[in-house]
Amino acid sequence: MGSIEQKSRILVFGGTGYIGNFIVKACVAAGHPTYVYVRPMKPDHNPSKLDVLNEYKSLGVTIFEGELDEHEKLVDVLRQVDIVIVTLAIPQCHEQHKIIEAMKEAGNIKRFIPSEFGNDVDRISPLPPFQEGVCKIKKGVRRAAEKSGIPYTFVSSNSCGAYFVNFLLRPSDEKLRKVTVYGTGEAKFPLNYEKDIAEYTLRLATDPRAANSLVFYRPPKNIVSQLDLISSWEKKTGRTLEKTYVSEEEIIKLSQTASTVQDAVGTSILHSIFVKGEQMNFELKEDELEVSKLYPDYKYTSVDELLDIFLVDPPKPASAAFG
16 A cells, blocks of 8 residues: 555544454554544453553554543544544444544544444345344444545445354364254355455555445455355364254244344344345445455455464454344
């Protein structure tokens, strides 16, 4: 990237979360002045979050502490940066409206990337009530971004590679000989390594071609099904896995009887990706972009290479839930 891009000052909301951590580190690695906005630190704050923030400080990241309700503080912080990337978790997604209002007042933001990093929310339908509520919130943020006059980029990065390899294959358990298959196991989905998701997103944030656009992450070597993934893992490990199939009816019932909203949303996401195949069951429109075509020079991590990483140095399972 050129010198102008290197100078872009990037502010990340949700920087201590799962995807946020990859985004922040990608910003630092690319030489961008990097800023993170977090809730005020308290004595009883999650120790792991404090560890992450201390690591960021050692990398030269500027930490701003504040609530999203503190409008004037938010405006002041925003006036110090050029680009805003949001990676807030599902329960906080609605608070992006506060960020948009502050960006409008600040008047200097060159690009806004809201918190999505999954399916295209404008295409998922019909939905169970709890998942529909989440999508309604994200759609509302999209519409607000479109009306704000601030250049935006919506990213549909689809499935997080390390997260779902851990979830589907349980590679850290060498004694495990069983695997759960949702639906028939044949639905295709893009499985993208989180490091690549972050680096692609960073490129988009400074790319004029991506302004006011919807960008999909569908690298050809990353389009797989559950059965493809299981077969590849069996070949690499020399182990045969016993498959237990969970039918669509069972998944729907699980989502309806879940004890928490988080579990209900998680189950409905499994249904969307692995049963209905909603990440790959449509063609892109003429005005929609695909990230690997935008950046043919970028050497992304293929699913095959990702599984090799798990064989040598397995990424730890994420504690974060879906979203």
